[in-house]
Amino acid sequence: MEDKFVPNIVVGRLPLYLRTLQLMSQEGRRVTSSQELGERLGISAAQIRKDLSQFGEFGKQGTGYNIDFLTDQLRQILCVNRVWDVAIVGIGDVGHALARYQGFSNRGFRIVLLFDNDPQKIGMNVGGFTIQDISDMVAKIKEAGVQIAMLSVPVEHAQQVTNSLLEAGVKAILNYAPINISIPVNVRVQYIDPVLHLQRMTYYLE
Amino acid sequence: MEDKFVPNIVVGRLPLYLRTLQLMSQEGRRVTSSQELGERLGISAAQIRKDLSQFGEFGKQGTGYNIDFLTDQLRQILCVNRVWDVAIVGIGDVGHALARYQGFSNRGFRIVLLFDNDPQKIGMNVGGFTIQDISDMVAKIKEAGVQIAMLSVPVEHAQQVTNSLLEAGVKAILNYAPINISIPVNVRVQYIDPVLHLQRMTYYLE
DNA sequence: AAAATTTGGATCTTTTTGTATCAAATTTGT
DNA sequence: ACAAATTTGATACAAAAAGATCCAAATTTT
Secondary structure, three states, X not given: OOOOOOOHHHHHHHHHHHHHHHHHHHOOOOEEOHHHHHHHHOOOHHHHHHHHHOOOOOEEOOOEEEHHHHHHHHHHHOOOOOXXXXXXXXXXXXXXXXXXXXXXXXXXXXXXXXXXXXXXXXXXXXXXXXEEEHHHHHHHHHHHOOOEEEEOOOHHHXXXXXXXXXXXXXXXXXXXXXXXXXXXXXXXXXXXXXXXHHXXXXXXXX | OOOOOOOHHHHHHHHHHHHHHHHHHHOOOOEEOHHHHHHXXXXXXXXXXXXXXXXXXXXXXXXXXXXXXXXXXXXXHOOOOOOEEEEEEOOOHHHHHHHHOOOOHHHOEEEEEEEEOOOOOOOOEEOOEEEEEHHHHHHHHHXXXXXXXXXXXXXXXXXXXXXXXXXXXXXXXXXOOOOOOOOOOOXXXXXXXXXXXXXXXXXXXX
């Protein structure tokens, strides 16, 4: 059951389930059903049960799912039942916002390193961390054993900085630069570009 | 050809094509091929040709695609051959970064309104715009005829603010709050939650 | 004790997505 | 001028994903 291939699209829905379950838990809820989850997410109950059943049996007939239990299980499946150290490269407005964001810690992530190439910024404190010289990035990331980076540098430096991250052993990159970056197959990338999302919606307007 | 139904996933790839074409144009390129585009995007050439052929014939055998022509066509298809006014609600770190971002204007969008509920922030200038009282939001958005909003308020206010946006006539929302919001079927939403993206990658790490 | 919920598994169909192939048009090289 | 190479757009085919039931078993509610 554990080493079966799971479609990417299913993996992508799990964090969504997890997020909603954690919200429910904060609301003081104890149990939920695939139907209720589905209504909150706009996904069919059958789909949710099908997704979850790929990993095991987490529910109880007649009752539904124990929220805290299912939360734990999902955290285990997604490997966020631990804390991942994350580096941020490029402390412009976006990097700044990320460095100060309080929502990472309770969902499995912790910012530990900030880098920029601007002498004006190096040494500054943002969100409790000191911005370090990007020249030292490879060594510092290696030393800290950081495997995840968020990339918020200008487009024109994105690939070059990515290469350094790869050299430093980073295995997952969240890329805020509006460009596709080249990476080896054993490294993961996710992209965030607000304009891309906006353009996806304008197609349907009017 | 024009009013045929096009799958959502295809529409989602068009902005990606557009972004890469615009980059190529900036590099001084004149023509490209589905193969080159595919290599830069990690998408098969066949997929790209199939996607484009849903909307018409934009290429030339033996030559490929004229970059500026295809760019224009895609902008037309995506309705970004015009400028869309956008409001930002919630001027915390994220709203701040969005308000100051210079990458919207050349891709079809223009920030025109900022709102927050914090008396300390109201009246402040960010990125050339004055933060306005969220109490006046519905009226101001209606008056300006704004149809697109970016939502960067705390989770606990997301739904309530969304309801106001709907009342104001907003038809597309880019939601940065880590929660699913309820909206009628004729309104579009896109979600951005960095943690969701990170959790999607940790599944594959180790 | 009966009725109502709800899961997890099975099956089946439909839709969607992705891949492969190929003729026709065009460019490039000789 | 002619042959070889490139590239599109269309079609056909294969794979993946989603959706629709259905149902037995377990549990809760009435």
